[in-house]
Amino acid sequence: MTIKAVLFDFSGTLFRLEHDPSWLADLTDHRGETFDVEARAELMRRMTAPVTLSVDLDDEHLHAWHHRDLDPALHRTVYLEVLRQSGIPHRQQAESLYRRLVDPASWTPYPDTAEVLRRVSGAGLAVGVLSNIAFDIRPAFTGLGLDRHVDDFVLSYEVGAIKPDPAVFRLALDRLGVAPGNALMVGDSEEADGGARALGCAFALVEPSPTAKRTDGLLTALREHSVL
Numbered sequence: 521m522t523i524k525a526v527l528f529d530f531s532g533t534l535f536r537l538e539h540d541p542s543w544l545a546d547l548t549d550h551r552g553e554t555f556d557v558e559a560r561a562e563l564m565r566r567m568t569a570p571v572t573l574s575v576d577l578d579d580e581h582l583h584a585w586h587h588r589d590l591d592p593a594l595h596r597t598v599y600l601e602v603l604r605q606s607g608i609p610h611r612q613q614a615e616s617l618y619r620r621l622v623d624p625a626s627w628t629p630y631p632d633t634a635e636v637l638r639r640v641s642g643a644g645l646a647v648g649v650l651s652n653i654a655f656d657i658r659p660a661f662t663g664l665g666l667d668r669h670v671d672d673f674v675l676s677y678e679v680g681a682i683k684p685d686p687a688v689f690r691l692a693l694d695r696l697g698v699a700p701g702n703a704l705m706v707g708d709s710e711e712a713d714g715g716a717r718a719l720g721c722a723f724a725l726v727e728p729s730p731t732a733k734r735t736d737g738l739l740t741a742l743r744e745h746s747v748l
Contacts, residue, residue, distance in 0.1 A: 521722060523747050525646035525698035527689075529707030530657050532728025534637075534649070534738070535627040539620070563606055563617075575605040588654060589676040595622075595654035624660035630731050636738040637669035639748055646696040650705070652676045652683050652712060671696060683707075684715020693719075704745050706738065 528534050577585055577598070584598035596618065603614040620626045641647050647670050651657060654677045661667040674692040681688035693703055700720040707713025708728040717723050724741035727734060742748045 522702055523704050524702040525696045526640050526747060527648045527650045527692055527703060527705045529713050530649055530651035530653060532708035533706060533726055534633045535629050535660055536731050537621060537626060538628045538731060575602055589652040589682050590680060592654045592677060622655040624657050627660050628731050630738060631735045632739045634666060637666055641669040646671050646698055648672045648692050648696050650674045650692045683712040686718050689716045689719050704747060706741055
């Protein structure tokens with residue numbers, strides 16, 4: 521297989537939402553008590569888990585959960601409910617934390633993100649970002665000057681399809697003008713990103729670890745597939 525294009529997931533792959541302690545410092549539960557370190561970490565996990573549902577939802581919110589990455593309004597509705605069930609009963613506090621989630625400036629790139637995008641693009645390969653997401657992540661790239669290394673962004677809420685639906689992978693590849701057999705998908709979810717294999721793409725799994733702990737995961741994944 522000759523790789524001519526690399527598709528990258530966003531959350532947990534190229535960038536990660538890593539909270540500033542100040543985001544959660546003033547959060548209080550129904551007793552008015554602040555959250556400890558472990559509880560804060562669990563809140564962030566629930567906000568960024570790609571496919572795992574960690575609370576019980578009624579039918580209305582369950583519908584919103586399953587369609588959250590197709591509709592920004594549903595995304596907001598269900599995540600505010602997740603935060604409420606996670607011990608944040610105060611609407612204003614939940615909305616403040618939710619705004620952090622959907623603010624591209626809040627997301628931190630992995631240490632090797634810039635190098636990987638630069639080297640893959642510089643090698644003449646097409647680069648795409650394919651994400652199940654309900655907000656525009658392009659500013660996260662433009663703010664760091666990384667957008668020039670990305671040929672196309674396919675965001676689920678803009679195209680009406682989510683991974684692992686083969687249609688969204690096919691759309692991304694068609695936009696890049698590359699056949700599935702010549703593409704590598706890089707992501708942190710076997711279930712969502714690994715769906716690219718159904719079309720014949722190669723797939724590289726990376727762990728959505730904190731950025732300080734996963735310093736060269738992207739570089740390693742691409743080397744293992746002889747892209748770099």
